[in-house]
Amino acid sequence: MNILAIESSCDETACAILQDGKNLLSNVVVSQIDIFKSYGGVIPEIAARSHLEAILPVIDQAFSDAHLISSSGTNDWDKIDYISVTNTPGLLGSLLIGTLTARTLAILHNKPLYPVHHLKSHIYANLLESSPRSFSFPLLALVISGGHTQIIRMTSHTDFQIIGTTLDDAIGECFDKIAKILGLPYPGGPSIASAALSGNPNKYLFPHPKTPNPLDFSFSGLKTAVLRTVQKSCNVNINFPSYELKKILTPQQISDFAASFQNTALDILLEKLTLALQTYPDTTSILFAGGVSANLLLRQKAATLPLTPSSILFPDPKFSGDNAAMVAMATFYEIKSQKSPSDPYKIPLASRTNIC
Ligand code: KG4
Ligand code: ZN
DSSP states (O other), X not given: OEEEEEEOSSSEEEEEEEETTTEEEEEEEEEOHHHHHTTTSOOHHHHHHHHHHHHHHHHHHHHHHTTOBOTTSSBOGGGOOEEEEEEESSOHHHHHHHHHHHHHHHHHHTOOXXXXXXXXXXXXXXXXXXXXXXXXXXXXEEEESSSOEEEEEEEETTEEEEEEEBSSOOHHHHHHHHHHHHTOOSSHHHHHHHHHTTSOTTSSOOOOOOOSSTTOBOOHHHHHHHHHHHHHHXXXXXXXXXXXXXXXXXXXXXXXXXXXXXXXXXXXXXXXHHHHHHHOTTOOEEEEESGGGGOHHHHHHGGGSSSOGGGEEOXXXXXXXXXXXXXXHHHHHHHXXXXXXXXXXXXXXXXXXXXX
């Protein structure tokens, strides 16, 4: 059974073909990072236009890498059983390109079509590995990406309960904004992680926010606390433009701020997870999902969680960012759970929706 999946929710155009939920025949990802480095962040209009240029070549490449080319030299659609696509959440213009393409292909080639929630895909990235694992329920998934910070409790492949969520910024967004203040390149996560290697994580101490629901997150206060401390250590007042600070900071200060911020942000994640484990003592495993789960220090710190190491899952780093292989894996489990395909003429798009 072959699933062809498409992902275009933010700034990666991706297509993958997954066979029987275990053999990844192809996994093509074209990233727009180089375009957005000079802007320091994603510009939605440019992202949508770039998806439009990339989407058909990316799909062709996925067929070619999977060696699914017919004798006449065209993509062998007879070998595809299902099509799936990210339809929510994400940037609307970006989602539109992927979903319109998937809908058109499903109608043209008469294939069942599955719209998939982006966070579900990130969670199922944990099953993409050379030796596929399975989930043990109930589990807690910590989804940490550029747009989300959520703790999701799953008791089965079809039951998702959000037990904690960010009240303001997502953690990845916070990494990206702090990187911008420090003059480090986009995306901020990897550049903060690498600058932090030569910094002192205890040089600056930042507060851990309190939230009415203790399992919720809040990162905007941390972002402001870092900004104010940077301004103070540069001897400028709070009206000094944040984009000018990087000209004053020394390389050592940049590394110390990167290390101290990263350390605090990751400790907050682990504190909330520990609390969630106490609140749901029947939890048998924890899994990390989303772009921030690539963070190496987080992977080390997670070893302190009160669970056996084998029940703490991280996606293979090559699947932690946006890709279509994870969309295909999530689709495989939707099909296994007897979910019906959707009418290709009626796929809803939404920039924000909760996983269900
Ligand atoms: O899941 P993702 O690729 O896209 C969204 O769905 O948002 O996540 C992107 C986010 C960005 O904010 C990026 O800075 C962050 O993941 N990220 C990291 C690391 N690698 C990527 N954050 C911390 N440490 C990393 N190593
Ligand atoms: Zn993502």
